[in-house]
Amino acid sequence: MKKKVTGWEKYLTEEIGIEFKACLYFFAILFFYSVYRVACGSLEASIIHMTEMIFLTYAMGYVQVYFLSNFDEGDKLGIREWLYLTGCSLVYGAVSYLGNWFDKNIWVSLGYVLFMMFTYVCAFWVYKMKRNIDERILNEDLKAFQERRNLTDESDRDS
Amino acid sequence: MKYTLERIIQGEDEVIVRYQTMTPEIQRICNFLDNGQKKIIGNAEDRQVILERNQILYIESVDGRTYAYTEEEVLRLEQTLSQLELLLQEINFFRCSKSMIMNIDKVKALKSLSSNRIDATMCNGEHILISRTYASDFRKRLKGDGTL
Numbered sequence: 001m002k003k004k005v006t007g008w009e010k011y012l013t014e015e016i017g018i019e020f021k022a023c024l025y026f027f028a029i030l031f032f033y034s035v036y037r038v039a040c041g042s043l044e045a046s047i048i049h050m051t052e053m054i055f056l057t058y059a060m061g062y063v064q065v066y067f068l069s070n071f072d073e074g075d076k077l078g079i080r081e082w083l084y085l086t087g088c089s090l091v092y093g094a095v096s097y098l099g100n101w102f103d104k105n106i107w108v109s110l111g112y113v114l115f116m117m118f119t120y121v122c123a124f125w126v127y128k129m130k131r132n133i134d135e136r137i138l139n140e141d142l143k144a145f146q147e148r149r150n151l152t153d154e155s156d157r158d159s
Numbered sequence: 160m161k162y163t164l165e166r167i168i169q170g171e172d173e174v175i176v177r178y179q180t181m182t183p184e185i186q187r188i189c190n191f192l193d194n195g196q197k198k199i200i201g202n203a204e205d206r207q208v209i210l211e212r213n214q215i216l217y218i219e220s221v222d223g224r225t226y227a228y229t230e231e232e233v234l235r236l237e238q239t240l241s242q243l244e245l246l247l248q249e250i251n252f253f254r255c256s257k258s259m260i261m262n263i264d265k266v267k268a269l270k271s272l273s274s275n276r277i278d279a280t281m282c283n284g285e286h287i288l289i290s291r292t293y294a295s296d297f298r299k300r301l302k303g304d305g306t307l
Contacts (some may be wrong), residue, residue, distance in 0.1 A: 013291070017274075073273035127273070134271040141301035142269055148303070149251055149264055 018061040021072075025057040028119040029092070032112055036102055052099050060088060072123045081124075089116040160184065199246070201227050201234025208234055212252075216281050217261040218243055230283050253300055255279070255289045263300070 030053065037045055064070055068088070071081040093113035102108040178185050199210045214229045220240040227234045238246065244254055251264045261279065270278040277289040277297060289297050 010292070070273060075273070131271040131273070135269065138269040138271060138277065138298070138301070141298070142263070142266060145301045145303070146264060146266075 014065065018058070018065055021061040021064065022054065022057040024123065025060070025116075025119065026054050028116075029053050029057065032115050033101060036108060040103075049099060049101050052095070052101075056092065056095050060091065064088065072120055073127045074124070075128075077121070077124055085117060085120045089113045089120065092116045199227065199236065199238075199243075201236055203232060203234055208232075210234065212247065212249070213262075213264065215262050216265045216283060216285070217255075217259055217287060218247075220258040228285075250300070253293075253297060255287060255293050255297065259287065261287055261289075 030050065033049065033053070034045065037043070064072065064084075068084045069080075071084040074081055077085070090113060093109050093116070096102060096112055097104060097106070097109045102112065176185060176188060199212065199215075201208045201210045210227060210229070216228045216230065218225060218227050218236065218240065220226075225236045225238060225240055225243065227236050236243065240258065240260065244252075244260060247260065251262055252260055253263055255261045261281075265282050266279045267282045268280045270280070272278055272288075275291040275294050277294050279287045279289060281287060
C-alpha cells in the first residue's frame with residue numbers, strides 16, 4: 001500500500017520551492033549590489049543590507065507563490081503576469097531605496113527596478129525551457145510505454 | 160465435444176477444460192473465459208453495458224459515485240474507486256488524483272506545467288491534470304519503474 005503524502009510533506013515541498021526562489025533572486029540582487037559597490041570604488045558590502053535582501057526575497061517568494069499565481073513559473077507572460085512582475089520589481093526598488101542600498105540614488109534605484117524586471121523575465125524563460133525539455137522527455141517516455149504495451153499485447157495474443 | 164454441467168451447493172464457480180490437444184475451438188473457449196475477467200459492468204440510463212478495459216479512458220469519482228468515461232459515453236460503475244484500483248491492477252491504469260484513475264494507453268500527449276504538475280491530453284481531446292503529488296509516480300510508471 002502506497003504511503004499517502006502528508007500535509008507536512010506537501011508544505012515542505014512548497015517551502016523548499018520558495019527557499020530556492022529566494023536564493024535565486026537574492027544572488028541576482030547581490031550581483032547588482034556588488035557591481036554598484038565596486039563601481040563606487042568600494043570592495044566592502046553591508047551585512048545589514050544583505051540580511052535585508054535575503055529576508056525580502058524570502059517574503060517576496062511567499063507573496064509570489066501564494067498570492068501572485070507563481071507568475072515566474074507560469075505558462076505565459078500575459079498582461080497579468082507583466083503587472084505582477086512590475087509590481088514586485090517596484091517593491092524591490094522601494095525597499096532598496098528606503099534601506100539605502102544604493103545611497104538613495106534615484107537613478108541607480110530605477111536601474112535596479114529594471115534589472116529586477118529583467119531577472120524575472122530571465123527566470124520565466126529558464127523555467128519555461130526546463131518545462132519544454134521535461135515535456136519532450138515525458139512524451140518520449142509515453143511513446144515508449146505505449147509501444148512496450150503494444151508489444152506485450154501482441155505476444156499475449158500470439159501465445 | 161461433449162460438455163458436462165455440475166451444480167454445486169457451495170464453493171467458488173469454476174470452469175475446468177479438459178483436452179488432449181489445444182484446438183482452435185478450445186482456444187476460443189479459453190479466450191472467451193479470459194476476456195470475461197477483463198470486463199466491467201457499467202450502467203447507462205436505461206441499460207447495462209459490458210465494458211472492455213481497453214475502452215475506458217478514465218474513471219472518476221464524483222459525489223460518492225464512480226463513473227467510467229469511454230470515447231462514446233459515460234457509465235456509472237457499482238464499484239468504488241478504491242475497489243477499481245485493486246481490480247484494475249494493470250500497468251496502464253494509474254491513480255492520477257484522489258478522485259481519478261486514468262488509462263495511460265489512451266493518453267495522446269503530455270504537457271509539463273508549473274509546480275511539477277502534468278497535463279495529459281486524452282485521445283478524445285479531454286485534459287486530465289496530474290497533480291504534483293502523483294506526478295512523480297507517474298513519471299516512474301512511464302519509465303517502467305512504477306509499482307502497482
